[in-house]
Amino acid sequence: MSGPVDYRLSPDSDGYFGVYGGVHVPDCLIGPLQEVAHAYHRISRSADFIAELRYIRKHFQGRPTPISYCRRLSDSLDGARIYLKREDLNHSGAHKLNHCMGEALLAKYIGKKRIIAETGAGQHGVALATAAAYFGLECEIHMGEVDIAKQAPNVARMKLLGAKVVPVTFGLRTLKEAVDSAFEEYLKDPVNTLYCIGSVVGPHPFPLLVRDFQEVVGIEAREQFLEMTGNLPEAVTACVGGGSNAMGIFRGFVNDPTELYGVEPLGKGPKVGDHAASMTYGTPGILHGFKCYLLQDEAGEPLPVYSCASGLDYPGVGPEHCQLRDLGRVKYVTALDSEAIDAFFKLSRLEGIIPALESAHAVAYAMKLATEMEQGAILVNLSGRGDKDLDYVIENYGFGDTEAK
Numbered sequence: 001m002s003g004p005v006d007y008r009l010s011p012d013s014d015g016y017f018g019v020y021g022g023v024h025v026p027d028c029l030i031g032p033l034q035e036v037a038h039a040y041h042r043i044s045r046s047a048d049f050i051a052e053l054r055y056i057r058k059h060f061q062g063r064p065t066p067i068s069y070c071r072r073l074s075d076s077l078d079g080a081r082i083y084l085k086r087e088d089l090n091h092s093g094a095h096k097l098n099h100c101m102g103e104a105l106l107a108k109y110i111g112k113k114r115i116i117a118e119t120g121a122g123q124h125g126v127a128l129a130t131a132a133a134y135f136g137l138e139c140e141i142h143m144g145e146v147d148i149a150k151q152a153p154n155v156a157r158m159k160l161l162g163a164k165v166v167p168v169t170f171g172l173r174t175l176k177e178a179v180d181s182a183f184e185e186y187l188k189d190p191v192n193t194l195y196c197i198g199s200v201v202g203p204h205p206f207p208l209l210v211r212d213f214q215e216v217v218g219i220e221a222r223e224q225f226l227e228m229t230g231n232l233p234e235a236v237t238a239c240v241g242g243g244s245n246a247m248g249i250f251r252g253f254v255n256d257p258t259e260l261y262g263v264e265p266l267g268k269g270p271k272v273g274d275h276a277a278s279m280t281y282g283t284p285g286i287l288h289g290f291k292c293y294l295l296q297d298e299a300g301e302p303l304p305v306y307s308c309a310s311g312l313d314y315p316g317v318g319p320e321h322c323q324l325r326d327l328g329r330v331k332y333v334t335a336l337d338s339e340a341i342d343a344f345f346k347l348s349r350l351e352g353i354i355p356a357l358e359s360a361h362a363v364a365y366a367m368k369l370a371t372e373m374e375q376g377a378i379l380v381n382l383s384g385r386g387d388k389d390l391d392y393v394i395e396n397y398g399f400g401d402t403e404a405k
């Protein structure tokens with residue numbers, strides 16, 4: 001008889017989580033990526049690096065973030081109790097700074113002068129620009145011209161923080177082209193530059209590195225929840241775009257009897273182009289240098305995706321999630337735009353917490369689950385705050401006085 005399975009997975013030496021992940025990149029990128037992997041293995045275990053990251057989390061980011069019990073929301077559902085891990089209170093308003101500070105600290109230890117990344121809606125760009133300002137690193141963010149026009153406040157934030165925003169003017173001028181452009185720029189000078197990815201995606205070692213930097217969320221949450229309630233939660237929910245906030249909190253509970261739910265955006269419904277539910281409707285394929293469940297056409301090209309939450313509209317998903325799905329350890333479920341909007345209004349009105357639309361997907365599924373469960377506790381990773389979504393919500397749905405459109 002073998003003992004219990006350890007679900008704290010690691011990629012193998014080729015960067016595979018089971019059959020997912022790997023390094024599917026042009027030859028010229030393999031060397032620089034291996035260098036990053038080697039440097040990470042060495043530096044991340046050093047006492048100096050660990051101590052500096054701890055100091056930053058406490059004194060700059062404001063960690064640990066608290067857990068809040070949602071009394072009025074739970075009472076209104078008359079089922080399981082709902083709790084939130086408050087990543088909206090992490091500095092800059094979301095979980096993304098957890099891995100951006102780690103990546104920028106790594107850049108400093110390797111001796112890189114410049115960090116570079118792409119951004120879609122601008123959230124990753126702002127978090128990375130924040131980290132660059134803290135460390136005094138040069139920062140270059142590649143962003144499609146179309147997104148630059150749509151996301152003026154985030155473009156302004158990046159510039160205020162001292163980053164250079166590079167407009168990408170080819171193709172559809174959105175996220176995919178921004179990735180290509182940032183990688184091209186990285187290749188010009190991999191000696192002085194570190195590419196900093198925005199989620200647990202991309203070629204090895206990025207899914208590992210980002211996961212490790214987000215794990216703090218799960219470690220804190222498990223300890224805090226036990227102290228607060230004396231028990232583990234029966235379930236944990238987190239929204240899944242690329243999967244970094246979900247991997248972070250799942251790591252804390254993956255070897256416990258707690259049910260784990262990754263919530264994907266079902267957008268307007270299951271029709272192609274109306275959602276971004278890669279686990280639910282995707283098939284294995286290759287995207288941005290790694291293998292994963294992918295929404296793809298017959299030629300293997302990524303399909304158009306949509307969600308009201310711009311941080312979730314990605315056609316792929318991190319490789320560790322894909323393996324956890326195949327192992328049956330995590331269930332991947334969905335929430336519609338309309339359900340996320342309803343949760344956005346309820347959490348605002350009943351708890352005084354305005355969530356990011358991404359996080360509202362995890363709240364929406366927890367509300368459904370709470371009613372089904374009748375008792376017990378559900379912990380939601382509230383990945384970010386909703387200030388960035390106010391204009392969109394009010395313009396399209398008013399103040400929530402009537403049913404969501």
Ligand SMILES: *Cc1c(COP(=O)(O)O)cnc(C)c1O
Nearest residue numbers: 199241242243244245311358384
């Ligand atoms: C970017 C973002 C997400 C989605 O990214 P993951 O890597 O899936 O966590 C979720 N919530 C917020 C608030 C975000 O900014």
